[in-house]
Amino acid sequence: MREWTASQGGVWWDEDGLALIEQTLLPEEYRVLRPRTLAEVADAISRLAVRGAPAIGIAAAYGLVVALDEAAPSTAPEAGRLLDGAAETLRRTRPTAVNLAWALERVLAEAGAHAPISAASYRAAVFGAARELAREDRELCRRIGLSGVEALGSARRILTHCNAGALATGGYGTATAPLYLLHERGEAVSVLADETRPLLQGSRLTAWELHRAGIPVRVTADGASGALMARGLVDAVIVGADRIAENGDTANKIGTFNLALAAAYHGIPIYVAAPFSTFDPKTPDGSAIPIEERAPEEVLAFAGRRVAPEGVTSLNLAFDVTPHALVTAFLTDQGVLRPPYPASIARLSRQGVS
Amino acid sequence: MREWTASQGGVWWDEDGLALIEQTLLPEEYRVLRPRTLAEVADAISRLAVRGAPAIGIAAAYGLVVALDEAAPSTAPEAGRLLDGAAETLRRTRPTAVNLAWALERVLAEAGAHAPISAASYRAAVFGAARELAREDRELCRRIGLSGVEALGSARRILTHCNAGALATGGYGTATAPLYLLHERGEAVSVLADETRPLLQGSRLTAWELHRAGIPVRVTADGASGALMARGLVDAVIVGADRIAENGDTANKIGTFNLALAAAYHGIPIYVAAPFSTFDPKTPDGSAIPIEERAPEEVLAFAGRRVAPEGVTSLNLAFDVTPHALVTAFLTDQGVLRPPYPASIARLSRQGVS
Numbered sequence: 001m002r003e004w005t006a007s008q009g010g011v012w013w014d015e016d017g018l019a020l021i022e023q024t025l026l027p028e029e030y031r032v033l034r035p036r037t038l039a040e041v042a043d044a045i046s047r048l049a050v051r052g053a054p055a056i057g058i059a060a061a062y063g064l065v066v067a068l069d070e071a072a073p074s075t076a077p078e079a080g081r082l083l084d085g086a087a088e089t090l091r092r093t094r095p096t097a098v099n100l101a102w103a104l105e106r107v108l109a110e111a112g113a114h115a116p117i118s119a120a121s122y123r124a125a126v127f128g129a130a131r132e133l134a135r136e137d138r139e140l141c142r143r144i145g146l147s148g149v150e151a152l153g154s155a156r157r158i159l160t161h162c163n164a165g166a167l168a169t170g171g172y173g174t175a176t177a178p179l180y181l182l183h184e185r186g187e188a189v190s191v192l193a194d195e196t197r198p199l200l201q202g203s204r205l206t207a208w209e210l211h212r213a214g215i216p217v218r219v220t221a222d223g224a225s226g227a228l229m230a231r232g233l234v235d236a237v238i239v240g241a242d243r244i245a246e247n248g249d250t251a252n253k254i255g256t257f258n259l260a261l262a263a264a265y266h267g268i269p270i271y272v273a274a275p276f277s278t279f280d281p282k283t284p285d286g287s288a289i290p291i292e293e294r295a296p297e298e299v300l301a302f303a304g305r306r307v308a309p310e311g312v313t314s315l316n317l318a319f320d321v322t323p324h325a326l327v328t329a330f331l332t333d334q335g336v337l338r339p340p341y342p343a344s345i346a347r348l349s350r351q352g353v354s
Numbered sequence: 355m356r357e358w359t360a361s362q363g364g365v366w367w368d369e370d371g372l373a374l375i376e377q378t379l380l381p382e383e384y385r386v387l388r389p390r391t392l393a394e395v396a397d398a399i400s401r402l403a404v405r406g407a408p409a410i411g412i413a414a415a416y417g418l419v420v421a422l423d424e425a426a427p428s429t430a431p432e433a434g435r436l437l438d439g440a441a442e443t444l445r446r447t448r449p450t451a452v453n454l455a456w457a458l459e460r461v462l463a464e465a466g467a468h469a470p471i472s473a474a475s476y477r478a479a480v481f482g483a484a485r486e487l488a489r490e491d492r493e494l495c496r497r498i499g500l501s502g503v504e505a506l507g508s509a510r511r512i513l514t515h516c517n518a519g520a521l522a523t524g525g526y527g528t529a530t531a532p533l534y535l536l537h538e539r540g541e542a543v544s545v546l547a548d549e550t551r552p553l554l555q556g557s558r559l560t561a562w563e564l565h566r567a568g569i570p571v572r573v574t575a576d577g578a579s580g581a582l583m584a585r586g587l588v589d590a591v592i593v594g595a596d597r598i599a600e601n602g603d604t605a606n607k608i609g610t611f612n613l614a615l616a617a618a619y620h621g622i623p624i625y626v627a628a629p630f631s632t633f634d635p636k637t638p639d640g641s642a643i644p645i646e647e648r649a650p651e652e653v654l655a656f657a658g659r660r661v662a663p664e665g666v667t668s669l670n671l672a673f674d675v676t677p678h679a680l681v682t683a684f685l686t687d688q689g690v691l692r693p694p695y696p697a698s699i700a701r702l703s704r705q706g707v708s
Contacts, residue, residue: 027663192669195653197551197575200661203654208663219653219668221551223576223609227645227674230611255577257584261615291581299549299573300557302656307554309381309562314573315546320581 004030006180006213009138009171010055011062013131017069018062020050023167027208038067038086045100046093052168054137057103060090061130064107068123079122083108103133138171143333144273148178148238151271151329151336155235156187159225161194162253163205164240164273166213174273175240176210178331183215190216192234196253197222198298198316222255226262237263237270238331244272244279248324248341249286257320260327269328276332279345286321294318358384360520360527360534360567363492364409365416367485371423372416374404377521381562392421392440399454400447406522408491411457414444415484418461422477433476437462457487492525497687498627502532502592505625505683505690509589510541513579515548516607517559518594518627520567528627529594530564532685537569544570546588550607551576552652552670576609580616591617591624592685598626598633600703602678602695603640611674614681623682630686633699640675648672 004021011020022031024047033049035041041063044050050059067086073079087104094100110129116122152158164175172180182189191210196202203219210217220228228234237259243251250256250272263270283289299314301307308314330337330345337344358375365374376385378401387403389395395417398404404413421440427433441458448454464483470476506512518529526534536543545564550556557573564571574582582588591613597605604610604626617624637643653668655661662668684691684699691698 027666028660194577195551195661197549197577203662207666211663211666217666219662219666221576221608221653221670223548223551223612224669224671224674226611226615227608227671228669230675231671233669254575254581257580258577258612258616261580261619262612265615299575302554303659303661305657305659307381307549308557308573309565312381312561312565312571312573315578315582315587316575317578317581317585320578321584 004212006166007171009169010167011050011059013062018066020044020059022049023051024049027204035066037070041066042089042093053099054169056097057099058134058170060100061103061107061133063090065127065130073119076116076118076122079119134170137169140275140333141169141172141177144174144331145172145177145181147331147336149181151331152178152236156189157235159192159234159237161239161256161259162196163201165206165209167205167209175238179215193217193219194222195219225259229262229266229268234268238273241272241274241278242319243289245283245285246281247285248327250322251289251319254317254320257322260322264326271329271331272327273331276334289321292318358566361525363523363525364521365404365413367416372420374398374413376403377405378403381558389420391424395420396443396447407453408523410451411453412488412524414454415457415461415487417444419481419484427473430470430472430476433473488524491523494629494687495523495526495531498528498685499526499531499535501685501690503535505685506532506590510543511589513546513588513591515593515610515613516550517555519560519563521559521563529592533569547571547573548576549573579613583616583620583622588622592627595626595628595632597643599637599639600635601639602681604676605643605673608671608674611676614676618680625683625685626681627685630688643675646672
């Protein structure tokens with residue numbers, strides 16, 4: 001088995017076909033899934049073997065190729081009907097995943113635009129569109145990484161939260177992209193990874209991928225960030241984002257807001273790394289972002305074992321909103337966005353990037 | 355078995371003799387230990403069946419009585435020699451626990467001051483001194499509670515961190531004392547309890563004792579405090595303290611500092627509840643407080659199960675220091691101390707309370 005590198009991300013296509021990292025087994029076991037049927041791809045997506053919006057979209061796009069290879073249609077119209085059915089199957093695996101639906105539509109539209117006249121040319125067009133989607137995502141992450149390298153200056157001791165990592169994308173990740181680029185250049189970057197309760201994505205996934213890539217990483221309790229900063233152990237903070245409002249208010253994994261407050265108190269820069277498409281022009285500010293409340297059991301248990309007493313419940317907010325005034329800069333594929341925010345964000349939006 | 359009430363604390367003496375809550379089994383099981391020998395008391399203290407400086411001191415003090423009842427000496431000098439040996443055994447269970455050594459010395463000195471002329475009168479004097487120690491601790495916590503009731507005003511939705519609870523004391527606890535007093539008065543108090551990684555004292559112990567007392571309590575991830583405050587769910591924060599510097603800088607469980615920053619940002623009062631003896635006149639400010647770094651495994655694993663990848667370590671600071679400027683007031687047995695701090699603390703110190 002070849003060594004995994006961050007530039008591969010959580011999903012890729014190689015000489016053996018589609019490959020997905022079985023993320024439910026991490027970090028105990030590194031296993032690469034090789035789905036050979038549409039049902040296997042759909043299963044991998046629905047049970048979260050692959051996670052992260054970009055990685056899911058790429059897996060679904062390649063899933064269309066897997067469906068064609070499995071059924072081996074003999075004519076272009078037959079292939080077209082088969083693709084429509086396969087797309088519907090894949091869409092149903094995660095009905096609320098916007099990026100999954102978008103990726104499927106895009107690949108089908110692009111392949112159809114080639115007016116394929118044979119099953120073979122249809123397959124070639126679908127594969128080309130899926131590969132282009134994966135390539136673009138990796139390139140987008142790389143550009144986010146370049147923005148990060150620029151913004152970080154000489155900062156090399158980075159604290160991050162949750163997993164906005166390579167595993168969730170077609171390569172490099174978002175918050176992790178600057179770290180991988182610096183590491184590729186031979187810079188001595190090191191990371192403190194918040195464990196990220198309740199689901200421990202930092203401890204399980206971020207620590208895994210950075211360690212695998214050879215970047216020194218230490219896990220810390222989420223509540224320790226202020227103390228670590230007070231000790232002078234943190235040069236900069238980088239986090240990802242689930243949604244960014246027009247004014248820069250940022251929804252991200254619970255704990256990000258507290259981290260931003262600690263950074264602000266210590267005068268340590270905190271960067272939000274995200275594709276420019278994460279800015280939502282329909283969301284004027286953070287108050288318009290609905291915050292998902294998840295199952296109480298996630299907090300009441302630890303790694304599957306109940307911790308809290310029977311009869312006690314939890315309040316489990318999945319995300320928080322960091323006010324834009326606390327964000328030092330946004331690291332995007334379109335460059336570094338600095339305050340004043342509504343203005344710098346709007347300028348890029350008007351250029352039609354979003 | 356009688357119902358446990360917060361006024362009992364983690365250790366007490368009743369008609370059946372010494373009683374300790376077996377805290378290593380909480381919250382899964384409520385079991386009351388009844389040590390009948392010196393070895394059993396020493397064992398309970400050394401394996402943390404009883405925890406919290408005041409509770410350990412009381413357990414050790416009563417342990418001297420248990421030792422006398424076990425050995426049944428027939429003369430006062432024989433009792434005296436036996437007590438010296440028992441104290442040495444108990445002291446060795448937790449060699450760095452200052453309060454344990456202090457409690458033993460105090461009980462021995464007080465009992466000796468009665469110049470007991472028989473084994474029976476020696477036993478009566480030791481028991482009286484131990485019971486007085488326990489009574490004073492409970493009364494001290496109650497006075498901290500009264501300070502809290504005064505400071506809280508109409509605030510009833512309280513967020514707390516770790517377990518500065520009844521379990522750790524002879525009754526009521528410190529940070530929890532105002533909650534129990536309000537609850538006894540029929541006030542509708544409710545609590546959000548930080549789970550408190552890595553050892554989960556909030557989820558395991560604070561949630562247990564508040565729930566047991568009938569106070570509504572919900573557990574939350576440590577990183578959620580900012581989001582909970584932003585939602586308007588928190589009227590006030592109360593935490594305990596391990597050590598308070600002369601200027602009010604407060605060492606407490608890791609995560610307290612981040613909590614204080616979130617409270618300050620939202621203009622929500624944060625109170626530090628502690629006996630006045632927690633102010634250390636030999637510590638001018640927070641920079642002089644050494645911060646214990648504990649075993650990395652506490653963060654990397656839970657209940658013996660590894661979470662983080664093999665080869666990855668953690669940075670596990672046990673405490674942090676909250677700068678005094680972030681503390682709204684100190685709730686002490688000597689009243690509520692408000693800013694400006696070095697002055698209000700010094701005033702009380704000069705009165706010889708400390």
